[in-house]
Amino acid sequence: MKNIGFLSFGHWTPSPQSGTRSASDVLLQSIDLAVAAEELGADGAYYRVHHFARQLASPFPLLSAVGARTSRIEIGTGVIDMRYENPFYMAEDAGSADLISGGRLQLGISRGSPEQVVDGWRYFGYAPAEGESDADMARRHSEVFLQLLEGRGFAQPSPRPMFPNPPGLLRLEPHSEGLRERIWWGAATTPTAVWAAQQGMNLQSSTLVFDESGKPFHEQQADQIRAYRAAWQEAGHTRTPRVSVSRSIFAITDDRDRMYFGGQGQDSDQFGRIDSTRAVFGRSYAAEPDRLIEELRADTAIAEADTLLLTVPNQLGVDYNAHVIENILKHVAPALGWR
Structure with a gap:
């Protein structure tokens, strides 16, 4: 059994061919797609975060709105770039969004991805400390954020407060109990996966x-997941961790699917370079359900994960993306034992 959700990058463009021509379109359709996905029986609505781009950026207003419009579906990010974040302010925002949703937030955080601008985090007022890299800074921000989510008091109360204080040192409010266990780290390497564990x-x-x-x-990703689980066990944590993978998967069941994705499936991975490092990108899956099922059986990383996030073509609109999600839930997931 797997949790199955969607992951939207939230693109928009003023092109007449786009179903999302403005930031307003993307935000409102992101909410509507979460509602539709919940009605279809999907388990999660996740959103990418990019700065200085025509994509979704500040996540917490969107997460709060989705939480207010839904009642069951998990709501998350994949991922928030921690180089840009004030962990104190973020802890307050995250606590508020989680309480609005009734404890359904699943926050993916990380160092982030290649940027639209050079060192964009500097414009947000952040800079690595002496001897730090930007990745080190992201991890430092993350560690502070995790500590704050534990809800322990740390701030000395004023002797003349505006309002009465509870006894002892003060914590940030609002605090949402349990959110600390629903933080995810987006890892592109085995060492960072081990660190996350x-x-x-x-x-x-x-x-x-x-x-x-x-x-x-998929084999490198499966190896990464196994290393993560081994590190988790070695660290002595008592709860069972969760692991997600993301995939572009399209079941071709009608002429629209055939028009959009009939020739889009890839038989092999794609290679490129990120920050002068060789990277491998997973293939896309697009085929009739019977063939798709057989191809997905061979994906070892999906087999290792408990959560699958379907990357959706958000510019094709809410109705079509709901159709994409329904196709997987109805025609693919049961045959693979995911439902």
């Missing part, structure tokens, strides 16, 4: 991995 975070295995062994993408 040591920190007690769930794992979002990235839509790409840095090429560490020359193996196919």
Whole structure:
């Protein structure tokens, strides 16, 4: 059995061919798609976060709105770039959004991805400390964020407060109990996956991995997941961690699917370079359900994960993306034992 949700990158463009021509279109349709996905029986609505781009950016207003419009579906990110974040303000925002949703937030955080601008986090007022890289800074921000979510008091109360204080040191409010266990780390390498396990975070295995062994993408990702679980056990955590993978999967069941994705399936991985490092990107799956089922059986990383996030073509509109999700839930998931 698997949790199955969608992951939207939230693109928009003023092109007449786009179903999302403005930021308003993307935000409102993101909410509507979450509602539709919940009605279809999907388990999660996840959103990508990119800065300086015509894509979804500030996540917490959107997550709060989705939480207010839905009642069951998990609501998350994949991922928030922690180089850009004030962990104190973020803890307040996250606590508020989680309480609005009734404890359904699943926050994916990470170092982030290649940017639209050079060192964009500097415009947000952040800079690595002496001897730090930007990745180190992201991890430092993350560690502070995790500590704040534990809800322990740390701030000395004023002797003359505006309102009466509870006894002892003060914590940030609002605090949402249990949110600390619903933080995920987006990892593109095995060492960062191991670090995430040591920190007690769930794992979002990235839509790409840095090429560490020359193996196919899904095998490298499966190796990463196994290393993460071994590190989790070694760290002595008592709960069972969760692991997600993301895939572009399209079941072709009608002429629209055939028009959009009839020639889109890939038989092999794609390779490229990110920050001068060789990276491998997972293939896309697009085929009639019977063939799709057989192809997905061979994906070892999906087999290892408990959560599958379907990357959706958000510019094709809510109705079509709901159809994409329904196709997987109805025609593919049961045959693979995911439902």
